[in-house]
Amino acid sequence: MAKIYTRLLFSVSVVFFTFFGSFAQVEKSPARHEGDGPFGKLIIRGVTLVNSTGAPPYGPVDIVVEKNRIAQIKQVGYPGVPIDPKGRPQAGPGDKELNCEGMYLMPGFVDMHGHIGGQAQGANAEYVFKLWLGHGITTIRDPSCGNGLDWVLEHRAKSERNEITAPRIKAYTVFGQGAKEPISTPEQARAWVQQNAKRGADGIKFFGAEPSIFRAALEENKKLGLRSACHHAQLEVARMNALATAKAGLTSLEHWYGLPEALFDDKTVQDYPADYNYNNEQNRFEEAGNLWQQAAKPGTDRWNKVMDELIALDFTLDPTFNIYEANRELMLARRAEWHDDYTMPSLWRFYGPSRISHGSYWHSWGTEQEVAWKKNYQLWMTFINEYKNRGGRVTAGSDSGFIYQLYGFAYIRELELLREAGFHPLEVIRAATLKGAEALGMADQIGSVEVGKLADFVIVDQNPLANLKVLYGTGAIHLSDKNEVERIGGVTYTVKDGVVYDAKKLLADVRKMVADAKQKENFEITQPGVPARAGKVSGGKN
DSSP states (O other): OHHHHHHHHHHHHHHHHHHTTOSSOOOOOOOOOSOBOOEEEEEEEEEEEOOSSSOOOEEEEEEEEEETEEEEEEEOOOTTSOOOGGGSOOOOTTOEEEEOTTOEEEEOEEESSOOOOBTTTTBOHHHHHHHHHTTTEEEEEEEEOTTOHHHHHHHHHHHHTTOSSOOEEEEEEETTTTOSSOOOSHHHHHHHHHHHHHHTOSEEEEOOOOHHHHHHHHHHHHHTTOEEEEOOOTTTTTTSOHHHHHHHTOOEEESSTTHHHHTOSSOSSOOOOTTOOTTSHHHHHHHHTTSGGGSOOTTSHHHHHHHHHHHHTTOEEEOOGGGGHHHHOHHHHHTOTTHHHHSOHHHHHHHSSOSSSTTOOOSSOOHHHHHHHHHHHHHHHHHHHHHHHTTOEEOOOOOOSSTTOOTTHHHHHHHHHHHHHTOOHHHHHHHHTHHHHHHHTOTTTSSSOOTTSBOOEEEESSOTTTOGGGGSTTOEEEEOTTSOEEEEOOEEEEEETTEEEEHHHHHHHHHHHHHHHHHHHTBOOOOTTOOOOTTSBOSSOO
């Protein structure tokens, strides 16, 4: 019986490997043909700076970058007044100047939950990387290394050398990945963690484990100076919820599973109906929509105790609000305008109703489920906003490639949802930059625009603090003074490690990839249950 249980325990991670399309690598990213630089000296001229330290915007400023480091930030004037060239940093022969007068500059965004494509989704590395960079994302954490650790480490190294068009990468291997047999003892757990560190992983992603094994792995990982993340799967959360794992050494929580369970004050397990089956995706997500209403209410002793303890532990919450948004408004996520031009046919099919694809659980999803999830969000957002207000760290992550959420676009939606939760726009940008850098242990290198840090920037010709929608690759709708509808915004430049990318050109490349794939398959996007036009291949499941 013990051997059977151990294999079941080991299968928690294996189940998620399977769901997330792991054990099969996507096509590798080609050599970099995009972007200019890094330069001996790059001067970005005339921007309004949002430096992400909590300071308000100010400008115009000139920013001087030497190779890949910020060398100078110089205030060069006042709003509405012509800039006097005498007080500006001077360019020499061979230096690169980028005229960004009237634009806004922020630190590069950090996506704390960035799966690098997936074979099941048909999303290869180049497609995913360009969608990320096209939305200003310059650093990602891959929480599971679904293409295999060696594959991710190869791309991490190439990105560090700017040999590929990609954000910088942090590799968090799923606990047990690559083990030849089930990890059934604390000693085996420690040995695997040591081997994972020797191979070069930046951290570990957990889904749950038997408590003594989980604690041993976390303790060893922390001893080695590495970080960790956890999606507290229902298969193990009853034995170690978010508070228990944080006390054991976990450094960040993904999504929200484990938080309501830590807040239970009248039960110890979720209120599962008798016919619940975890392997039924609709069961799993439908009942998850009732979880926050089973937890202690805001302001209660239990609510305050759990929050205070997590903050004292310097624990990071990475909510990924966007990935569950279809649960509260399926048509909104399914009909997002970017799907037409940016979603691959294979990815669209993956999203659709299915009993075997992860997150494709629209077996019978309707008003009752959506209303329950809206109430779920209200309580979840209340906790996250209060956590931030009390000094807790909240980051921005997308978990794209599932549940109608597309790489890059989903990340900007995450920023909008942080705003909905109650974050000031400056707090939203800080969550997307400096707080992510802190959680990764990189705050001395990235996350804010300060002298000495790496040159990672997002530059946009509209004010994102007034409207975060201007960060979408599709831009924001605007009615001109001539009563003409136009699109404004979209990231203009993404600068990563001193390399300047034309963000709109990257997104044009993606549109061509998608158009070519559609032409090859004679494919058109159709809504579930709706047939394609004559002569076209439907967007439904094969």
